[in-house]
Amino acid sequence: MELPKGLAGVVVDQTKVSSTKNAVLTYAGYPIKELKDAPFEEVVFLLWHTRLPSADELSEFRKRLVSEMVLPEKTVQLITRITYEPQHPMSILRTTVSLLGTTNDVKRDDPPRILAKLLTAIAAIIRIRDGQPIKHAQKGWGVVENFIYLFSGQRPTPERVAMFNTVMVLHADHEFNASTFTARVVASTQADYYSCLTAAVCALKGPLHGGANERVFKMLETIRDTGQDPVQYVKDQMASGHKIMGFGHRIYKNGDPRAVILREVARKIAHETDNDSYFVLQEQIKDYMFKATHLHPNVDYYTALIYHCFDLDKQTFTMMFAACRTAGWLAHIVEQQAEGCLIRPSSEYVGETNRHYPSR
Ligand SMILES: CC(C)(COP(=O)(O)OP(=O)(O)OC[C@H]1O[C@@H](n2cnc3c(N)ncnc32)[C@H](O)[C@@H]1OP(=O)(O)O)[C@@H](O)C(=O)NCCC(=O)NCCS
Incomplete structure (x- = not known):
């Protein structure tokens, strides 16, 4: 199977x-x-x-x-x-x-x-x-x-x-x-x-699950603090085999509906708290990611910026x-x-078979 x-x-x-x-x-x-x-x-x-x-x-x-x-x-x-x-x-x-x-x-x-x-x-x-x-x-x-x-x-x-x-x-x-x-x-x-x-x-x-939001903000900070070009940063990361945090989803291949709503919240609060530069960075990365990979932002992408605007440590x-x-x-x-039913699936064994323990 x-x-x-x-x-x-x-x-x-x-x-x-x-x-x-x-x-x-x-x-x-x-x-x-x-x-x-x-x-x-x-x-x-x-x-x-x-x-x-x-x-x-x-x-x-x-x-x-x-x-x-x-x-x-x-x-x-x-x-x-x-x-x-x-x-x-x-x-x-x-x-x-x-x-x-x-x-x-x-x-x-x-x-x-x-x-x-x-x-x-x-x-x-x-x-x-x-x-x-x-x-x-x-x-x-x-x-x-x-x-x-x-x-x-x-x-x-x-x-x-x-x-x-x-x-x-x-x-x-x-x-x-x-x-x-x-x-x-x-x-x-x-x-x-x-x-x-x-x-x-x-x-x-x-x-790959909830830990992505912290890493999204770390990426934004690194780009901003080192003055790197965001597109080049993302290209380099992917070229060295790294995934870009906050992008892709197991279910939402055409976009995460939560990210669409959260983008608006992030844009608004970033503006109110003088964090527009982070939002601009996010937009540049989002546009490049779509052009290069067709991957969309997921729930963690904009939430990272929203939490930062609430003065939370990443x-x-x-x-x-x-x-x-x-x-x-x-x-x-x-x-x-x-x-009341125990979840206990089975696995397909793909290891060695027909081995015998040596007599000592
Ligand atoms: C969320 C995630 C685990 C979904 O994974 P998935 O459905 O198993 O999809 P895959 O990891 O198999 O990815 C399919 C392809 O897209 C690529 N891809 C997926 N997410 C990517 C990302 N964030 N950055 C770069 N490439 C990505 C994979 O490398 C893979 O490429 P390949 O076919 O050439 O090997 C994955 O998109 C990911 O790791 N994203 C980053 C972590 C993240 O933001 N997690 C929060 C999820 S809400």
């Missing part, structure tokens, strides 16, 4: 959470271009219940999430102990998710509580890394507003909340991507939430991806656990 490399195009199971059929990303049937300005909490509810909440349900759900945006003191102490240079924030997050599974009152855990704790933990890692005091979530504010406040220490304007909300909504789920599939494999063994989420974070960390970008994707991971974990 001819197997596609990396299971490309292979349908391994069913889901009601999201779909990329015909290269259109939908959450529970709603296209993301219609959801891009919906409140993040509403989209999370949709992913978890496969229906939109009523106004009352949304308000209760938001209150619940915000009320859980606080960490046990023991967790903060432990995060502080493991947060030091030169540890990469994604390594700290990997340990933190696992830590939450031991310091949280796991008997009370459910998806809203876990999502809220994870967002708070990610913001805490950023604050501790920056040597800044931990901030506390404010009742009456939404989840996105609080999240920005927790990591930046400043109350964001409604316009900035709307921009970050769009980023969070567009990253919230993406059917059976590598990290979600990893979470589902672990969930299929009926392991607990934290085990599934720790595994998902490990898969997201790699440069090493924390992939944690931001994790913050948004936790919503989707939890939806899939619950769906997989309910299915």
Whole structure:
């Protein structure tokens, strides 16, 4: 049997959470271009219940999430102990998710509580890394507003909340991507939430998945700081066999629909924060890449610039991806656990056969 490399195009199971059929990303049937300005909490509810909440349900759900945006003191102490240079924030997050599974009152855990704790933990890692005091979530504010406040220490304007909300909504789920599939494999063994989420974070960390956004910005910085011609830089990279981060996609061969929306957000915020030069660089690279390879930018390409404009250090970008994707991971974990079927595929053995252990 001819197997596609990396299971490309292979349908391994069913889901009601999201779909990329015909290269259109939908959450529970709603296209993301219609959801891009919906409140993040509403989209999370949709992913978890496969229906939109009523106004009352949304308000209760938001209150619940915000009320859980606080960490046990023991967790903060432990995060502080493991947060030091030169540890990469994604390594700290990997340990933190696992830590939450031991310091949280796991008997009370459910998806809203876990999502809220994870967002708070990610913001805490950023604050501790920056040597800044931990901030506390404010009742009456939404989840996105609080999240920005927790990591930046400043109350964001409604316009900035709307921009970050769009980023969070567009990253919230993406059917059976590598990290979600990893979470589902672990969930299929009926392991607990934290085990599934720790595994998902490990898969997201790699440069071919969530780790790309950090590398996109590193490329932009290198080009700008060394004054190189962006087209020549990209040509040289490809000539030496390197992939250009933020381009290409396993599913979207004619363009990632999320990148189209995020390009506009990046253009706007780059202008507002005096970062136009980075956006101009991105446009030059995008145009050349299309001309030379027909590859389009993916979700990570413009998000990198948006995170930079939120004053985030590039090493924390992939944690931001994790913050948004936790919503989707939890939806899939619950769906997989309910299915009650162990994921255990088979392999085609291509090694030596008919060998015999020598008698000694
Ligand atoms: C995302 C990605 C893993 C998808 O991979 P895929 O569907 O398996 O496609 P492949 O890696 O097989 O690529 C097909 C061809 O395009 C080339 N290609 C794909 N992405 C490329 C990129 N970013 N830069 C340069 N060339 C690229 C490959 O080298 C390959 O060329 P070949 O046929 O001559 O060998 C891949 O595009 C990639 O590594 N992109 C960069 C990392 C990134 O941005 N990841 C975030 C994804 S959201």
